[in-house]
Amino acid sequence: MRTAFTTLSPSRFTALGYGGLLPFVALTLLFFWAAEYRDFLSFALVGYGAVILSFVGALHWGFAMMLQGLLANERQERLVWSVIPALIGWVSMLLPVQWGCLLLAFGFIGHLWQDRKLVNIVPGWYLPMRVRLTILVSLCLVISALVVFFDN
Template sequence: MSAVFNTLSPSRFKVLGYSGLLPFVGAALLICLATDYRDSLSVALVGYGAVILSFVGALHWGFAMTLQELSANGRQERLVWSVIPALIGWVSMLLPVSWGSLVLACGFIGHLWQDRKLGNILPGWYWPMRVRLTIVASVCLLIGALVLSFFD
């Protein structure tokens, strides 16, 4: 396992990871409540989702560079995958907002599936955290898509 995971406390990763949910939750709530600002809030939700999906994709670039346990084929797969979330995020921003939200939710779920491929290579706290982060981000994006579909 990478020395980075061994030298930093898991709580640092968790605090930063869960803090990253605040814009998802805040935007989803405000989309439901602040009808006058729904359009701009929904664009902000999709934009933030695209940025975060790109960020989690980049984690796999880092894994490919640092995880000694990866085979050459596994390293290549991580590198290829690492750029796909950014492309998904970019496409989501070109679509109507409700469709972009759905594409992003699917992108987060697909990324979670990619994380799962790393199995026992990553520390034990990583997978449960990623599951929770993915669920909350995806639910917020789906709420945004549903509200926009039914109330706009």
């Protein structure tokens, strides 16, 4: 099935997707090398994670509007899901950083589970990219949570 996304080059999406990893990786590395700034780094990491989780959730709003081949109940499910990542991100910012990081990691993993429901509708490059991004983002968040857990 041809969608609005099949005519677009995946290289643009790949570059932007992996570019979005840079703050996760940089902030996680700084947790080790700049411990004296960990409070600020924690705030930055959880805040960035919440924003990005909200962004990927909003993709499902777009999918609900644009993807051909979605049944009415599938379209409704995409719309409902699209706001849940923003709520998860907001709650993560209200928690102690280690719990916020873990909640965000679970949010990204849950979002990947939702993405997989679109396997037959999205272009073939989308899900493999989302799997890799989810693994790397979740790994950064879990490592950062563990550093904070064991540092306290």
